[in-house]
Amino acid sequence: MTPGRVRLTALPPLSLYVHFPWCVRKCPYCDFNSHEWTGGGALPEQAYLDALRADLEQALPLIWGRRIYSVFIGGGTPSLLSAAGLDRLLADLRALLPLDPTAEITLEANPGTFEADKFAQFRDSGVNRLSVGIQSFDDGHLKALGRIHGGDEARTAADIAARTFENFNLDMMFALPGQTLDACRRDIDTALSYAPPHLSLYHLTLEPNTLFHKFPPQALPDEDASADMQDWIDARMTGAGYEHYEVSAFARPKRRSAHNTNYWEFGDYLGIGAGAHSKLSFPERIVRQMRYKQPATYMQQALAGDAIQESNEIGTRDLPFEFMLNALRLSDGFPVYRFIERTGLTMTAIEPALRDAVARGLLSRTHERIAPTPLGRRFLNDLQALFLPP
Numbered sequence: 001m002t003p004g005r006v007r008l009t010a011l012p013p014l015s016l017y018v019h020f021p022w023c024v025r026k027c028p029y030c031d032f033n034s035h036e037w038t039g040g041g042a043l044p045e046q047a048y049l050d051a052l053r054a055d056l057e058q059a060l061p062l063i064w065g066r067r068i069y070s071v072f073i074g075g076g077t078p079s080l081l082s083a084a085g086l087d088r089l090l091a092d093l094r095a096l097l098p099l100d101p102t103a104e105i106t107l108e109a110n111p112g113t114f115e116a117d118k119f120a121q122f123r124d125s126g127v128n129r130l131s132v133g134i135q136s137f138d139d140g141h142l143k144a145l146g147r148i149h150g151g152d153e154a155r156t157a158a159d160i161a162a163r164t165f166e167n168f169n170l171d172m173m174f175a176l177p178g179q180t181l182d183a184c185r186r187d188i189d190t191a192l193s194y195a196p197p198h199l200s201l202y203h204l205t206l207e208p209n210t211l212f213h214k215f216p217p218q219a220l221p222d223e224d225a226s227a228d229m230q231d232w233i234d235a236r237m238t239g240a241g242y243e244h245y246e247v248s249a250f251a252r253p254k255r256r257s258a259h260n261t262n263y264w265e266f267g268d269y270l271g272i273g274a275g276a277h278s279k280l281s282f283p284e285r286i287v288r289q290m291r292y293k294q295p296a297t298y299m300q301q302a303l304a305g306d307a308i309q310e311s312n313e314i315g316t317r318d319l320p321f322e323f324m325l326n327a328l329r330l331s332d333g334f335p336v337y338r339f340i341e342r343t344g345l346t347m348t349a350i351e352p353a354l355r356d357a358v359a360r361g362l363l364s365r366t367h368e369r370i371a372p373t374p375l376g377r378r379f380l381n382d383l384q385a386l387f388l389p390p
């Protein structure tokens, strides 16, 4: 055995992420690998699906014999795929991978791309969970966010999602330019009127490499105003019977996102498609990969048999922070055995940081479970930073 090498006694559950890189228009706050389709005419759907299949075929030796417990088709705007295109994608996945019969299969969708028939066909092809990027139901806020849809389209999308899918999520944002607490309340109450099994509620952030970072929008709510919105949201959602199980995620009982939970539990995922990230465990190493980001380059490379732009091993020195970065996002933290199983390390590797976090009131700890306290959840970055490598 080489000193400092990873040694895992069991491999974690494996998920599949499929990235679709195009949108009708690039939103000014978006830092995802999404590209406005400027090619004119139809998207190169078949060529992209060919590239995804080739990419997956090349990746198979890395996950040989492992079952897939969830699939997430994200973007970008994958609901721009035709019903036949999505059907072909799922048929390819089923032909090449052992999908667990109970696998959660999520498709991301944006209002403005909603046609009721197409979404019924998506469901019939095997999508069993829809995640809709609503963001707001207010025309003015949607305009300020640069979205292609208005309030009416947002309502139509939520309505079609609720009528077509038993399991669905609505993505909403708050602390928007010019937004008051009352306007935030109206948005969340409207979202709740569709009885979504899951709601993701994100604070608007100005990420580097976005237009909003370069030209910040006017009239953003200040810290106190956005904290008031967060407090109101937490109380409203809990009162409506949702579990606030992760920083931005709220679910009805038994409706947590299986796919995202696997990320937060430091599970494995294979990501295919332009710019997709993977984290894959082997008995003696844990590897991160990134595919080529530009869709045209990705398609070319995938068809030539080499879609991977970067590949690195996570060293044992970095594993505690990588684990904590994810696991501490969960309100109920993690069982001790999971840290040991997913990193191959013992608890002694993080004992000083754990003690420090408990002493500062950021973490609670029993012999079985470690979880952020309410203070730790509020100052999550500070808590996670305690686990940075020395």
Ligand code: SF4
Pocket: 022, 023, 025, 026, 027, 030, 031, 032, 034, 075, 076, 077, 110, 133
């Ligand atoms: S629709 Fe979503 S993925 Fe596309 S640019 Fe806007 S925020 Fe980004």
